[in-house]
Amino acid sequence: MTRGIVYAEPGATLTLEEIVVDPPGPREVQVRVHACGLCHSDLHVVETGGWGMRFPILLGHEGAGIVEEVGAEVTGVAPGDRVVVAWRAPCGECPQCRRGDPRRCSSQLRAKRRLHRAADDALLTPVLRCGSFAERVVVHEACAVPIPEELPFEQACLLACGFSTGAGAALWATPVREGSTVAVIGCGGVGLAVVQGARLAGAERIVAVDVAPEKLAVAEELGATDAVDGTAGDAVDQVRELTGGVGVDFAFSAIGAPVGLDQAVRMCAYAGTATLVGIPLPDSRLGVDLDSEIFGPKVAIAVTHGGDTIPQQDFPFLAQAALDGKLDLARFVSSTCSLEDVPERLPRIGRDGEIRAVAVF
Ligand SMILES: [Zn+2]
Ligand SMILES: [Zn+2]
Structure with a gap:
């Protein structure tokens, strides 16, 4: 049975x-x-x-x-x-x-x-x-x-699911370029996997954003170069400050709450990409300004479902990377x-x- x-x-x-x-x-x-x-x-x-x-x-x-x-x-x-x-x-x-x-x-x-x-x-x-x-x-x-x-x-x-969703977001859905800067909003399992994927992709700077200090500590252990505590002031301001006012090339919202994507958009550098990874609840609305926060700074908004993986090729790749100590x-x-x-x-x-x-x- x-x-x-x-x-x-x-x-x-x-x-x-x-x-x-x-x-x-x-x-x-x-x-x-x-x-x-x-x-x-x-x-x-x-x-x-x-x-x-x-x-x-x-x-x-x-x-x-x-x-x-x-x-x-x-x-x-x-x-x-x-x-x-x-x-x-x-x-x-x-x-x-x-x-x-x-x-x-x-x-x-x-x-x-x-x-x-x-x-x-x-x-x-x-x-x-x-x-x-x-x-x-x-x-x-x-x-x-x-x-x-x-x-x-x-x-x-x-x-x-969880690991591939996060790692896949950074590796395949919106591929992080080598040497680029990345922000990850929400450092639960999926967000931490985004951190790992971004690190494997060769990101130079990975800023972890969360409201829980213990999650930020794990994010730093797993490859984040900086940690931003959302309770210590506006997360967008903090990320901008860390990046000399420029913002990041790639921002990932690994939370379902709309504030995550909202912040991701506003953290982006010129021509940056904000990627929605977390599943929103019904009736969620975005609050960003279309002119000054999307069109002007040419920010792209992307969505990934499960990291947009091709399991038959990506899972063996991730498994081998784990066995090789890269993840x-x-x-x-x-x-x-x-x-x-x-x-x-x-x-x-x-x-x-x-x-x-x-x-x-
Ligand atoms: Zn899942
Ligand atoms: Zn198809």
Whole structure:
């Protein structure tokens, strides 16, 4: 029997339920999940009453494990392979893919829904096509990304979302140029991964911005050259002062609150880029002046979903960089828990002082 964390209806508390897993279909693989990170997007699903998904919902989207069974026509992986379960897999056929821009694919490859709640046979909707807070999942083979043997599952799983979102924002979505200056607003797990990505990209200066001194300390440990405490005065003024009044080439908002992107725009140097990484809540509005703060200084605003990664090429790259000591993935796993702990731990994300809590099954 397989168990998983189910969000049954709007307002319901999360429960660990027994799940029936149908065999994988053509181009689908079944993965025995060994670890899954607690990502804010799962909390977002709960806080927004389902994020537009059909109930009941199977939570989790930051998993890694071992391929257990493959369906027909699967060529990329075989039973026994260690994989990260990606929630993105460019389709190759949408307008963005056809024009040669798979990082902005608008139609991800997906498996059919194969998991049912055992109690009533209801078909579960897996979060972001993954549902990896379950002991087994069925995903499209393009979403099962092989990883090196040496990388432990509790680190590897962070490549599925949080780490790749941050690092990918700086490496691929809005690529940080070597020698450039960068600001990162919000130093939770995703923001810290932006710091790591910017460092790997060769940024000369990386300014970490947060209101929590302990998060700023970790950011400096992970590659930030400067720290700005948002409680000690206007963050934009502080960043401008640190950069001799110029501002930064790249500013990333790794928080969902609109003030993050607002500040990112206003921190930018002439022709800088402000990138929205964090997921905003509905009805958020930007408060910047179009003339003096965007058009005049020629600031570009970009959005990334999950770092705009191409998992089959980027995850192995990030995994190898971690094994080579160029990225400190291990530092991101701040605690581990069990699958049973997830309903109680998930609502505390962002308030628990964790960089990333990882459920290990
Ligand atoms: Zn596509
Ligand atoms: Zn996530």
